[in-house]
Amino acid sequence: MADSSRGSASFWTQADALHRKNLAFQVYQAWWCPVASPTLWHLLLQILEPEYRAVQSEFTPFTDLPVESCRKTGSCPATILLAGQNVTFGQSLGENMIPSSPPLNISDIFYSATSVLGSASKPFPTNLIEPAFVSDQSVYFLHKYCALNSSSFVPLRFGSATFNQEIHCIRGLNLWRNSSTEINDELYKGYRKANAKQKVNEIIAAYDFLNTDATIFNVSIWYNSTYRNDSGNNPISATRVPRSVNLASNAYLQLLFGPGPKILFEFVKDMPRPESRLRLDLSSLLGPMFFTWVVLQLFPVMLTSLVYGREQRLRIMMKMHGLGDGPYWMISYSYFLLLSSLYMIVFVIFGSLIGLRFFTLNDYSLQLVLYFFHINLQILLAFLVSVLFSNVKTASVVGYIIVLGTGLLGTFLFQPFLQDSSFPRGWITAMELFPGFSLYRGLYDLAQYSFTGYYLGTVGMQWKNLSERNNELKEVLIVIVVEWPVVLLLAFYLDQVVSSRRSPTFFMQNIRKKPLSSFRKSSFEGQGSVDIAQMDKPDVHQEVYPGRDGNPEKIAVKGLSLALPRGECFGMLGPNGAGKTSFKKHGREHPPFYGRLKNLKGVVLTQAVEESLKSVNLFYGSIADKQAGKYSGGMKRRLSVAISLIGDPKVVYMDEPSTGLDPASRSNLWKVVKQAKQDRAIILTTHSMEEAEHLCDRLGIFADGDLQCIGNPKELRATYGGSYIFTMTTSATHEVEVENLVREFSRSAIRTYQISGTQKFELSKNEVKIADVFHAVEEAKSRFTVHAWGLADTTLEDVFIKVARGAQAFDVLS
Structure with a gap:
């Protein structure tokens, strides 16, 4: 029973206790010392300490037990319970079990057949010696009549040595019960762990003589095993049980044949055993x-x-x-x-x-x-x-x-x-x-x-x-x-x-991809299809997937779906964060691996890898055997292009393939892309207007996650770039005069740039004739100094900037 005042042990304290318990148990079981000549063990009963001996209590109905006051004086008797079918015969046996007269020679008490000795000693983890003789526990002599606190010193031989052992006399009490059931009940109620609230009330032993009579000796014995250790290897029980049997046997002989015949059961002895090495695995x-x-x-x-x-x-x-x-x-x-x-x-x-x-x-x-x-x-x-x-x-x-x-x-x-x-x-x-x-x-x-x-x-x-x-x-x-x-x-x-971001009920659905022909095509067969939110852009609108079967028109990245014909390179232009890269992702692994994924094998695979690496100048020397992780940024991009082209794919995605390349490598890469697009569709994202015009047949400008416009470079310049760019550099004092000059030949001109005398104006082509511009500039040179001037058509870069700014302004207003 735990002491509640101390509280519960912590987790680690309990763990340490369990660990020590397991380790000690294993060590004890695994090792012992040699015993060549085992010691003789005297036969003792397991006697209870005075505070545990049975007395009258509210839990037991028997009044033949002593009153509780004997515990204060330490004079409580040690009680033995008896039962049997033949009451008279059984009670007579009980009278003969505990001696009523002292032995003739007190020094022979350890070696007398009628002596009833006992001890309250707990068992030792070894059976080399009886613990009663080396511990602080008393050795008791059981007798019917004992003076209070009487004791004697008796010489005890132990091997070649002799020492005096103090023996305390205690009174033995035999009590009759009507059946073994009553004995069981009384033993259980008095057991110290049966009920924590009641007082301990234990019996040292009990006997049921069953059908014992003058011709039959039949007895069941209850013995006290309170101190039996957990291992089951209990040396104490080796002496306690034989003494209980010896008491009943001598009492039976004395009842039948008088005081002469006796069973002299002096000692028990352990078997000799060899040394055991420490078997601890x-x-x-x-x-x-x-x-x-x-x-x-x-x-x-x-x-x-x-x-x-x-x-x-x-x-x-x-x-x-x-x-x-x-x-x-x-x-x-x-x-x-x-x-x-x-x-x-x-x-x-x-x-x-x-x-x-x-x-x-x-x-x-x-x-x-x-x-x-x-x-x-x-x-x-x-x-x-x-x-x-x-x-x-x-x-x-x-x-x-x-x-x-x-x-x-x-x-x-x-x-x-x-x-x-x-x-x-x-x-x-x-x-x-x-x-x-x-x-x-x-x-x-x-x-x-x-x-x-x-x-x-x-x-x-x-x-x-x-x-x-x-x-x-x-x-x-x-x-x-x-x-x-x-x-x-x-x-x-x-x-x-x-x-894979599939529906939680994907295993229940029969998903079938709709054929491309079910979508509305653009103005030519196989043209790209694009979904956007703004339907007022005619060049984009014709690329949109229509709603079908009650479904609305689909919104992609904010949504994009493309269908490209073979032989076309489609360019995706847009500022950083517009959604170009989010539109797709591309892998960077070595070409043979991806070639195998595309079902290339043997010589065909080797040839395809060789051709792809040669096309981007990564095949020769030790470059091809170098780990891809150690490539420079430009080399990694060239390797990515080689990987994307291996295995003759029908569609190739390229994300800013020439970024970080030197001019020579960029020019070579462009040649590779132009050759590759003959048999496949290529979708390319880039920031370079030069690259877009050089490689792409059609262009789409992305801004704010939407595709803003689509068409070839000439169409885009015509649609979104219907203006000239007029530039003039003078001294800062003549900037107003330059602006007035521009207003003369273009009333709707918009100044787009001004710094340190240099100004740029956007002129509507509908208002301006090139000859008028030249004539006006020649007249202006006579009035003030013109350091430089120019008139240029709209570039693709200008279209890109205009569309991107327009989309951002629309997003702010919305």
Whole structure:
């Protein structure tokens, strides 16, 4: 019973206590000293200390017990209960069990057949000597009549030595009960742990003589085992029980044949035994927790690998090049399985080489089956958990927390439940549904068998042991096998919903892609189709997917869908943040990998890789063998172009391919792109107007997430650039005169630039004749100094700036 005033022990205090208890128990069981000549043990009864001896109480209906006041003086008798079918015969036996006269020679009390000696000593963890003779506990002489607190010193021979032992005389009391049921009830009510509220009221022994008579001796004996230790190896009971039997036997002989015949039962003796070396296998003691950590070490590795692929969008890149979910899962799973299998084989081999009994005593095939089953489940658990993370660092920290926590919880939470026979087995099975606990349970069972095998000099767990009643490894294997397909389906489902962003009910839907012909085409067959919110842009409007079957017109990035004919390069122009790159993503891996994804094999694959690398000048010398991660920014872009063109794709996406390239490399890359577009459609995003005009057949300008306009460069300049740009540089004092000059030949002119005498004006082509501009400038030169002047048609850059600014102004107003 805990002392409530101290409060509950902390978690670590309880854990330390449990650890010490387990360690002490294992050490005690595993080691003993040699005993060549065991000591003789005197026969003693287990006598109760005075405060525990039975007295009258409200819990027992018997009035033949002494009153409670005897506890204050220490004079309470030691009570023996009797029962039997033959009352008279049984009571007579009871009278003969406790002597009524002192022995003839007090020095022979230890060696007299009629002496009833006892002790309240607790058992020692060894049976080399009777603890009553070396402890502070008293040795008692049981008698019917004793003076209060009477005692004597009696010489006791112990081997070759003799010493005086103090003997206290206590009164023995025999009480008759009507049946063994009454005895049972009284013994239980008086037991010190039966009821914490009532006082301890114990009996030293009880006898049911059953049908004993002059021709039959038949007796059942209750003996006091209050101090029986937990190990079951109780040396005290080896002497206490024989003395109880000896009392009844001598009483029966005395009743039948008088005081002459006696059974002289002086001593018991332990068998000689050899020395035992310390059989303490630490691998079995610490194995479940430590080996759980070792086996689970691959879980964070697999988890971070999967999350890294999601964080870097590697899987998305590979899917863009044709990688399906099936090959991805199969290859990833097989890779992790191979890695885990090699890891576990090395784990078992290393443990065996250094001589750990955990490995050498248990059947190797049984161990490998457990590990193989678990690593399969662990791989799927990594797939399942990976969908919850998008950051590698977070996933790594959580993964190692799971590893550490599983080992600690297994040792300090799960293992005590395993050792508690009263804990429901159903809850144990439920806890094993957590893969870490199922692994811990399997390792725990292997550890128990290896420890026992090493202790007994036998083997550990074998296949035949799985049929044993207390062997739970078979249950662990069944749990793992049943759980594996469940986790597989759940992991695949979450992967599709979270990673692939499919509908949660995708498995219930029959999704069929609509053919391209179901959409309304543009003015020519195969032309691009574009969805936008502003329907007032005629060049864009004709590219929009119409609403069908009651569905509204679709809004893409804010929404874009394109259908391009072969042989066309479509340019996407737009300021930073307009939505060009969000419109698509592109992967950067080595060409052979992507070539295989596009079903290229053998010589065809080799030739395609060679041609693609040659086209971007990455084939010659040591450049092709250099790791892509060590390429410069420009080289990485050239490699990306080579990858995008390999395998003769029908559609190629390029995101600012020439950014960061030197003029020579840029010119060469442009040649490659122009040659490549002959047999495929190319969609290209860029900031370079020069690149757009040089490569693209049609252009689309993106701003604020919308496609603002679409057409070839000439059409865009004509539609959005119907003006001239007039530039003149003079001294700052003549800026007003320049402005007045411009107003003479273009009343709607707009000044777009002014700094240090240099001004730019946008002139409407409908108002201005080029000859008038030249004539006006020649007249102005006679009035003030003109340092420089020019008249230029609208450039694509001017169109780009005008459209982008217009979109931003519209967005602000809306």
